[in-house]
Amino acid sequence: MTTDEGLKVSARERLLDAAAGLFYRDGVGIGVDALCRAAGVSKRTMYQLFDSKDEVLAASLERRSPAYLALTLPGEDDPGPPRARVLHVFERLEALTAAPEYRGCPFVATAVELKDPGHPASVVARRSKDALTAFFQREAARGGAVEPETLARQLTIVFDGAGSRAVVQGRPLDGLAVATANALLDAAGVA
């Protein structure tokens, strides 16, 4: 790698990290000027690296996606039983909604704001939510759920609805997400 390429990689990462933070905090309507200012890169550099703001948005969400998922998912080597691993996600969600900077699920927010399922960032959002659903389905199957695929989708809508509720109400959840997940796990026969 030449020095010039190294600088470009670094500008790219700086831009994507700043973008992920800003888009989450202020929404997808953030302008290119504000974006470049926050990242400390010139517009010229941005347009050398990306064709459009839409591409920056998609790439920043993609880059941040594993970290966002890790905020709620248990570790791969967490040895807990399936039910506890599912509930871990909802306990983490409840804790996240208590942070003053919580603005809802970043993937849901992106899709809701873009209103265009074909937008590259909506595609990233969908894939990331599908990863959460896939986690729920694996655990549901391990836990002996009657219909693991259905339970997984139910848990996903509880996760998203609970996150939205914290945003709408402007205050943290108080056990609602965990209680609802528990009720659905019971109904599906997960011990």
Place this chain on the structure above:
Amino acid sequence: MTTDEGLKVSARERLLDAAAGLFYRDGVGIGVDALCRAAGVSKRTMYQLFDSKDEVLAASLERRSPAYLALTLPGEDDPGPPRARVLHVFERLEALTAAPEYRGCPFVATAVELKDPGHPASVVARRSKDALTAFFQREAARGGAVEPETLARQLTIVFDGAGSRAVVQGRPLDGLAVATANALLDAAGVA
């Protein structure tokens, strides 16, 4: 009412109706120019009627709120049993998500986009969601739910999570909202 006052009322209504439609379709970031163009009113008229775009947004959501709620709630004189009246809401939601112009719950979308629980339109959104929760709670109590208030909040997050899922996936629900509501009604002992 003088003719001049009559014209102003009409401009106000035209503006709020155009605003409600545009904000729902394109998001709260819509500019004042686009708004006035769609409503066929001048910016001067808009600023004679409202102090700011934020006020237009709040007033347009407030004006549209009863119609939005009526899209899913059963009629006041609908004689069905509580469980059927609750399920009606989820059946209507499933149907709404099949419309190409569906962009999620307008109240959730507004709150998620504004990211400011103190914004006047976020206050309207919160009140409107609370009206849905109050409906669920009344029916849950009538239906003998163990904890009507908890069940009502659970049903609200299922409603919102299911609406978000349709947006994220870019396709209609296929029975998931109704199935999840059924599971929670069962768990709460609503016959």
